[in-house]
Amino acid sequence: MEELMSSNLLQTNFAVMIIWGGIFAIFILKLFQSIRLVPTKSAYIVERLGKYHSTLDAGFHALIPFIDKVAYIHDLKEETIDVPPQECFSSDEVNVEVDGVIYISVTDPVKASYGITNYRYAAIQLAQTTTRSVIGTLDLDRTFEERDLISAKVVEVLDEAGATWGIRVHRYEIKNITPPETVKNAMEMQVNAERERRALLAKSEGDKQSKINRSEGVMAETINRSEGEMQRRINEAEGKSEEILTLAKATSESIERLASVISSPGGQSALRMQLGEQYLKQLDGLSKKDTRVVLPGNMVDFDYWLQSIGLKEDK
Template sequence: MESFISPGLVLSLVFVVIGIFIIAKGLVIVRQSEVMVIERLGSFNRVLESGVNIIIPFIERPRPITMIRYVRMGEDYHPVTSDEIRIDRRETVMDFPGQPVVTTDNVTVKINGALYYQIIDPRRAVYEVANMSQAVEVLAKTTLRSVVGKMELDKLFESRSEVNNAIQAEMEEPASKWGVKLTRVEVQDISMPEEVEEAMRLQMAAERKRRATVTEAEGEKSAAIAMAQGQRESAILNAQGDKESAILRAQGEQESIRLVLSAMGDSEDNKQTVIGYLLGQSYIKALPTMAKDGERVFVPYESSALLGSMGMFRELAGSPDDAVRQSLRRDGLRGGLVGSAADA
């Protein structure tokens, strides 16, 4: 018995196969943090979010986006271009190779940078620019040259954060038109010519030597100031001591005179006698100082009167009053010295 397949069954199988193919082609699973831009008959239709999505085969198709990534091979970086239908919305880093940049002081440096960006509008990233990643890279390089070209070499090393912020600020507006958000820009390495590095090393050595010299000079200055302050305080204390000693000595002499006058009486003649004694005593004390300046001492005529007054005072002071004797001893007057002066 001959077996045959009916045309209806064959047609059903064909439709089943076509249905399975359509379902397989139209069923799209989008992973988390990814999106797909769908075109219908060549025009933008919608953006597929994460999850299970269905498209119409042969009528709807995803629009790919061109991405450039650098792969390190040895010591150099080589760009790798790929067309991707799934657009990653996570933060992406672009580590572009070193770029030669000329500073304001005409020094050529090679700067290697890293750019962190995120696609926030997939439609703009696909339709507003032909090659989004290449456009961002070229924009970063040109902005880097523009910002660094306004700075000197020393300023460049001191303010990397300012360079990063300036590059990011200048790139934000054009990048936003492409649906890209710049999160961070980092200047990684700065390479200089060997002669420039040698000059900088010499400059740093000279700067350290200068700082050491300044520090040593400041130390010597502080020591000199401290020594001067110590000498000044010592002089002040010595002067205060001399002042107090002179005051006490004057008070003692005043008390001695007061005791002598009280013992001799307060008459005018006694006062003149005491005054003559004091003048004679001062003259005798000054004689050693006068003798230091030469081998001979010339005694003036008036000195005999002073010495006579001292002899007279000795006779008047011969009373047995103990207070007067103590006053005379305290003033350093010896009976023999007064007597010899009076005889002279």
């Protein structure tokens, strides 16, 4: 009996030791858990007995075991959140698939913890609904051109909600806008037609410019030829004018010199003598050509004839 009692006592003591060992281990674990090293750009939300107590910034912090606990851990760096693809209808009733990326960061860890259950999920849902509403006001062609407008509208709406959620939306980018295959084929045909139209227009503009250049070249050639012909005629006229002026000047000088010689003493006799010599030379030439020459019958008549033609002075 005593052995049985001692055995039960030992078992009881062993169980108590195990319990106290477990309690001590839990206390040590909680003690280590109460020591927190918060990294840079992070924020820890501490609750004391289930109520918000404080926000731990970067550095070393010690909490009260079993009373304080870290309820939320937030990364304060900017993060990207993918917005899943969704179907949207444009104003011309075309169904397109749109996806994007949100760039956000936590600015108020307390609001991000208690202002909303999951701010990431809420930001995605709000971005999708805003994107659908904006695309619903645009035609299909404008949805590809107004990406900045859609992004700006989503950022504006998320910023208004982010003030309550403790987050800041930096930007929203649309990754893809995918229309149906039929619409895509129609758009490709339209692009090809526009490309062919531009090619034909460019070719026609080139032909037009080529013809203009050729006509301008012909016109310039014609003008140059006419100007050259005009200048040639002007030069010939000027040459003839200079020749006539030179001849007139020489004739005038010759006449002046001849008049001066005639008016000088013995000038008229010399002139008659020269004219007589020329006349006799002409008679001599006529006689060599077997030509008949009629002379006066006597010398008196011959002298009279010379006087009539001015080759002999009248005594």
